[in-house]
Amino acid sequence: MLFLRTARSFSLTTFRTISHRNMSSTSAPLLLSPKQVNELGKASSVSLLDSTWFMPNSPRNAKQEFSGKRIPGAQFLDLDEVASPHELGLKHMMPDKETFALACEKLGISPSTHVVLYDSHGVFSSPRALFMFRTFGHTNSSVLDGGLPRWVDDGLPIDTGSPTTPQRASYAPREFDATAIRSYEQIVSNSQLDPATDAKSEIVLDARPNGRFTGKDPEPRPGLSSGHIPHSFSLTFNLFLQKHKTKDGQEYSTFLPPEEIRKALENAIGPAETEKVIQGQRSVTASCGSGMTAGVLWLGLQLLGVKNVGLYDESWTGYAMRPTSQIAK
Structure with missing residues (x-):
């Protein structure tokens, strides 16, 4: 199995050689x-998925x-x-x-398909989508760093016609990694321990903005308390990213180099x-507002080679909605 931490060291020729041997067990970049x-x-075994997601209060x-x-x-x-x-x-x-397998079948994805995920922010929701695929053992999956804005800015083709319907595929998920998901009970138990x-x-x-972590700023979801899980650490997801502007002024994000991601973690x-x-x-658990941008932290840590990383799926929204939760500010 080949594992490449970043696209910077990626050899397309090497990957093609290995992926054609056994794509179902390949770890893609x-x-x-x-x-x-x-x-x-250009290969028929590649599936591109737009996994863009906007906050509930967004007009988009x-x-x-x-x-x-x-x-x-x-x-x-x-x-x-x-x-x-x-x-x-x-x-x-x-x-x-069953839900994951049915979605893959409708999207024309088989276990051997190289899935490439992107979003229109650059990097925002696509890491969460990658987390899902990798947790289900579909390691032949990658994120398009910079997403749709970078694709357009690089002068690559776009499609503005009606989307096509893919040919339905057969999909049987590999082993689900239950250790990748943290439950509320696990978070509460862990919060009673001082990591120091x-x-x-x-x-x-x-991964939320620091103002929401400290309780200074309100949550975007009405009625939800701000603050943080006891003994957790603030690491806003944007600290793993760098901003760019397209030729027409649109802003988008890409991941920082691993050495700068490490500095942010330090x-x-x-x-x-x-x-x-x-x-x-x-070991590490990534959390955020609703389990979306926690994926950015998860992927950033993967780029550092960190293996023991889980994700608190319901994140702060689920935690704060429970009346018995202890909230630190």
Whole structure:
């Protein structure tokens, strides 16, 4: 199995050679540039998925924007629809095996398909989609770093006609990695441990803006308290990203180089704990508002080679909605 941490060290020739041997067990590069995706897209075994998601209070509509403009051949992955129901009515929770398999079949994805995920922010919701695929064992999956804006800015073709319907595929998920998902009960139990004194505790990283973490700023969801899970650390997801502007002035994001991602992690939890995390001596849980941008932290840590990373699926929204939750400010 080949594992490549970043697209910067990616060799397209090497990947093609390995992927043609056994694509179902191949770990594809985590990140790909638009030009690399464009070259890969000439193969019939590649599926491009627009996984754009907007905050509930946003006036933008991801499906409508996809219908009007997309990478040629792309399909739309609705993360709110490909999800399991939640007792608190939360959206885009990790789907069960049957829901995930049915979505893949409708999208024309087989177990051997190289899935490339992108969004119209650059990097925002596509890492969450990658987390889903990889948790279901579909390691032949990647994120288009810079998403649709970078694709357009690189002068690559776009499609503005009606989306095509893919040929239905057969899909049987591989083993689901249940250790990748943290439950409310696990978070509460872990929050009772001080990471500074208890090496058995998990480090919880909160991807929300720092103002919401400290309780200074309100949550975008009406009636939800701000603050944070006791003993968690603030690491706003944007600190793993760098901003760019397209030729027409549109702003988009890409991942920072690994060394700069490491610096951001060190600033949040300290150099000593960072080294333990990278060496696998401390495990990490990524959280955010609703489990979306926690995926950015998860992917950033993957780019550092960190293996012991989970995601608190319901994140702060689920935690704060429960009346018995302890909230720190």
